[in-house]
Amino acid sequence: MGQETPAENGAATAAATPPQVKMQVLAQYVRDLSFENVVVQKGLTAGEVQPDIQVAVSLDARKRPVANQYEVITKFKVTSKNKVNGDVLFLLELEYGGTFHIEGVAEEQIHPFLLIECPRLLFPFVRRIISDVTRDGGFPPLNVDTVDFMALYRQELARRAQAQAASAAPSSQVN
Template identity: 40%
Template sequence: MADENDVLTDLNQGEGAPNGADNLPSAGIISQYVKDLSVENPNAPSAFQWQDTPQLDVQFNIAANPVNEEVTEVELKITATAKGEKGEFYIVELAYAGLVGMRNIPEEQGHAFLFAEAPRLLFPFARRVVSDAVQDAGFPALTLDPIDFNGLYIQQLQAKRQQEAGGDMPTGNA
């Protein structure tokens, strides 16, 4: 029987599986949760009388924090701010997290899973939390557009490589 503290047992054949099956790569979401949620309606009740259409600003951030050797917490932070001519309608800040288990995954592939695939899996649930929070604040539900986390991940890697390549070049006058 598997160790009760081994959270990845269900992702594999279990300990001591025949023919080295316990050495197979495996990754998955163990659990997910709202880590922090803030909803501000700073100009209520007057904001409900404003006639202008709010300008929406949505920001995303992804962080990965190791919990132990096989488990990492991936945190998807979303900040949605709606502003009008007279001020802010609402501000929603969400930190939605998931525990990601990975075993026998090469480092480069693990990094891609943590910063591209895991956020893609968490996003639909975080999107619903944001939508409900905006609606619960008294405004029409906010439906965030889908995000290509894989494409963003590739862009970030390319930008980092270009920056590193540019940083290695000597600068100054000859």
């Protein structure tokens, strides 16, 4: 039996270690932004206001024509209603995108990577924009709670699996 040379040993070690993940943010941008101050538009009286704020988050990702480049869009819809009477106080919709160069991520892992890690990097900028826009729109600045993108991804997978199971179930017909 021959002994392993240092070069062979190094090659075996390199083959055992996964490739190094490289991610670079190439661009960040506001794709769409809308803010409606309904209180001012409708001339609602202040009266008693107890804001109830709902935040809906959705994500979209796609491969770009350039090798290893992806675009990720985070979509936030923030609705503030008065708990007292249900009147809408304001509505904010923001689509914030990023262009990423990603290498070293296995093909089967790219989808979760794009919808978990990339939005996680974009989120602090989204939070700042929402805070600034609500403040500039005449309301106290809204500091959106941190979004758990991993939980959001898992919920979407569960929802899709449930929808697929429902559509695959045989329908019962009564004649």
